[in-house]
Amino acid sequence: MDGSLGLIARMPVLQVDWGTLVSVNLPTLLFVVVGVPLALVGYIVGADVLVRQLPKRSQPSVRPWVWVGPAIIFVGVILVYPMVGTIVRSLFDRHGSTFVGLGNFTRLLTDGGILIVLRNNLLWLILYPGLVLLFGLLLAVLADRVRYEKTVKTLIFMPLAISFVAMAIIWQFVYYYKDPSEPQTGIVNAVLVNIFHGQPITWIQDTRFNNFALILIGVWGATGFAMVILSAALKGIPAELLEAARVDGANEITIFRRVILPLMMPTIVVVGTTMVIFALKAFDVVYVMTAGNYNTDILARRMYDELYSAGNNANASTLAVILLLAVVPVLIFNLRQFRAVEERR
Amino acid sequence: MSVATAAPPTTPPVRSAAEKARWSQRISARVSSAGLNVAVVALTLAWIVPTLGLLINSFRQGGAFNTSGWWTALAPPYAFTLDSYRAVLGASDLAPSFFNSFMITIPATLIPTAIAAFAAYAFAWMKFWGRNWIFLALVGLLAVPLQLTFIPLLTLAVKLGLNSGNTLPGGLNAGFLAIWIAHTGYGLPFAIYLLANFFRVLPTDLFESAEIDGAGPVTVFFRLVLPLSVPALASLVIFQFLWVWNDLLVALIYVGGTPEVAPLTVTLTNLVGSLGQHREYLTAAAFVSMVVPLIVFFSLQRYFVRGILAGSVKG
Numbered sequence: 001m002d003g004s005l006g007l008i009a010r011m012p013v014l015q016v017d018w019g020t021l022v023s024v025n026l027p028t029l030l031f032v033v034v035g036v037p038l039a040l041v042g043y044i045v046g047a048d049v050l051v052r053q054l055p056k057r058s059q060p061s062v063r064p065w066v067w068v069g070p071a072i073i074f075v076g077v078i079l080v081y082p083m084v085g086t087i088v089r090s091l092f093d094r095h096g097s098t099f100v101g102l103g104n105f106t107r108l109l110t111d112g113g114i115l116i117v118l119r120n121n122l123l124w125l126i127l128y129p130g131l132v133l134l135f136g137l138l139l140a141v142l143a144d145r146v147r148y149e150k151t152v153k154t155l156i157f158m159p160l161a162i163s164f165v166a167m168a169i170i171w172q173f174v175y176y177y178k179d180p181s182e183p184q185t186g187i188v189n190a191v192l193v194n195i196f197h198g199q200p201i202t203w204i205q206d207t208r209f210n211n212f213a214l215i216l217i218g219v220w221g222a223t224g225f226a227m228v229i230l231s232a233a234l235k236g237i238p239a240e241l242l243e244a245a246r247v248d249g250a251n252e253i254t255i256f257r258r259v260i261l262p263l264m265m266p267t268i269v270v271v272g273t274t275m276v277i278f279a280l281k282a283f284d285v286v287y288v289m290t291a292g293n294y295n296t297d298i299l300a301r302r303m304y305d306e307l308y309s310a311g312n313n314a315n316a317s318t319l320a321v322i323l324l325l326a327v328v329p330v331l332i333f334n335l336r337q338f339r340a341v342e343e344r345r
Numbered sequence: 346m347s348v349a350t351a352a353p354p355t356t357p358p359v360r361s362a363a364e365k366a367r368w369s370q371r372i373s374a375r376v377s378s379a380g381l382n383v384a385v386v387a388l389t390l391a392w393i394v395p396t397l398g399l400l401i402n403s404f405r406q407g408g409a410f411n412t413s414g415w416w417t418a419l420a421p422p423y424a425f426t427l428d429s430y431r432a433v434l435g436a437s438d439l440a441p442s443f444f445n446s447f448m449i450t451i452p453a454t455l456i457p458t459a460i461a462a463f464a465a466y467a468f469a470w471m472k473f474w475g476r477n478w479i480f481l482a483l484v485g486l487l488a489v490p491l492q493l494t495f496i497p498l499l500t501l502a503v504k505l506g507l508n509s510g511n512t513l514p515g516g517l518n519a520g521f522l523a524i525w526i527a528h529t530g531y532g533l534p535f536a537i538y539l540l541a542n543f544f545r546v547l548p549t550d551l552f553e554s555a556e557i558d559g560a561g562p563v564t565v566f567f568r569l570v571l572p573l574s575v576p577a578l579a580s581l582v583i584f585q586f587l588w589v590w591n592d593l594l595v596a597l598i599y600v601g602g603t604p605e606v607a608p609l610t611v612t613l614t615n616l617v618g619s620l621g622q623h624r625e626y627l628t629a630a631a632f633v634s635m636v637v638p639l640i641v642f643f644s645l646q647r648y649f650v651r652g653i654l655a656g657s658v659k660g
Binding site (some may be wrong): 033157 | 531
């Protein structure tokens with residue numbers, strides 16, 4: 001439980017005020033649960049009544065903005081405005097007063113520590129989408145042929161319902177290390193010692209293995225997502241097509257390679273790009289397992305550190321922009337895919 | 346009369362090619378059926394072992410998990426107990442954060458779902474200037490790392506008085522409002538993408554006949570579009586609910602460690618540290634935090650696969 005201790009120490013101890021909870025918070029919750037939907041429905045109904053007051057001719061040109069308006073405002077304020085702000089901040093010094101151009105970038109990228117961070121991000125970028133796709137595809141294809149498919153899919157999907165904090169607790173037990181003189185309580189080391197007669201390994205601290213151990217946690221969590229979508233695509237392949245291939249004497253592996261795989265490719269691309277984006281944005285696993293110690297730091301976590309521990313806005317913004325630059329190719333690829341689909345409609 | 350068919354059965358290697366293929370196919374079918382089941386069961390077991398281990402540890406007596414592996418508890422004599430759950434549920438700071446999690450998650454699921462449905466309806470069924478470009482930009486924003494937005498947004502939130510210390514009229518902690526708005530913005534691109542793809546494939550004639558009957562867009566939206574899109578809406582609600590309920594990062598950023606606003610994930614992270622000498626409680630605490638998402642997941646999962654199908658597979 002080592003890594004997490006560091007981050008906990010920074011937090012205040014929670015104190016509960018039961019009086020406020022019952023007398024103020026509970027009514028607020030009820031008010032919110034009823035009030036929020038009412039406000040949302042009220043907005044669209046009310047706005048439409050107002051649009052109807054306009055001359056008949058201008059109604060069709062005003063109405064769409066009533067419907068997309070809220071979304072554009074939210075996305076503008078929450079995503080676009082800060083994105084621009086962060087890019088601007090990355091060009092200034094840490095007090096935000098002096099323009100330094102690309103100075104932050106050259107300083108950060110020549111810092112020795114950043115190389116390990118970038119290497120780790122690269123590891124995540126390659127292994128995480130690769131393994132998620134591999135296991136997701138394997139499970140989707142194999143589970144398709146057994147009678148207990150639904151049970152299998154539910155169990156594989158379950159980690160998605162588990163928060164990263166709970167996930168960290170689960171995996172700290174899995175990777176737990178005990179001195180060789182004592183019985184191992186973590187299942188990985190227990191198998192290693194009792195079945196393979198090896199020495200127990202400190203999976204979280206040992207810099208030879210820890211990045212892989214962390215990525216595996218991420219893979220465990222995301223495979224269910226990939227599997228569900230891939231399995232849906234698999235079910236969309238017409239059964240006659242597979243039957244025809246079988247009649248022609250093709251074996252299952254050939255059918256998979258020549259028929260199933262090409263037909264599933266668009267979906268594989270969608271899941272793959274989503275996973276690449278997730279890999280770049282990965283934060284939680286490293287944050288809760290090691291807090292970036294033992295050479296496991298990644299960009300998003302390092303950025304959090306710069307922002308809150310070091311209070312260095314310039315460095316944090318610069319790291320964020322590096323992340324954005326890494327995402328740009330994926331973004332362009334996504335837009336191309338999307339437009340290709342639009343043109344086919 | 347070919348030589349091959351006339352050949353006596355004492356020379357099996359000369360079997361016809363077709364026969365050979367059939368024979369090897371039958372064997373491989375048998376082998377692969379067994380292999381298939383073994384592979385599926387093994388993978389599934391590998392996937393649930395981590396969670397299973399925690400579940401068993403959470404029912405073991407204090408300290409037992411530290412001296413022997415959870416699998417040893419599966420052999421008699423059985424010594425299971427609810428002590429850890431009693432301790433965790435009795436811990437004073439868990440109940441309020443349960444409340445806070447609901448307080449954050451319910452509006453942060455409802456608001457983006459509704460706003461995305463409004464927008465997706467317009468994108469799918471209305472004509473307006475720049476429609477495709479705005480939609481493309483929204484989809485592109487899917488890829489923006491959230492981390493990029495934190496610094497300017499925090500500055501803005503503090504400027505507007507939306508930090509967790511302030512109380513809004515009506516007794517609502519301003520931190521809640523900040524986190525609802527944030528989650529709404531973060532969730533919208535995916536939500537609009539998913540719903541627009543679904544709305545677009547609804548049958549056109551339905552809309553035309555409704556219009557002829559004199560139904561306005563609001564009526565069409567509430568009476569036709571929403572009821573027909575239950576699968577997509579359900580899957581979106583699951584995703585958004587799971588994402589907000591399980592979120593730690595956004596909660597840490599916008600409400601920090603403020604106890605009045607801290608959701609379950611933040612409190613649980615605190616427990617990981619403060620229960621240092623009572624680590625057995627952590628196991629129970631982790632399961633307590635999973636209960637609500639699992640209930641939501643199991644009760645809505647039958648809509649799930651059909652909903653997510655909408656955009657990705659057709660494309």
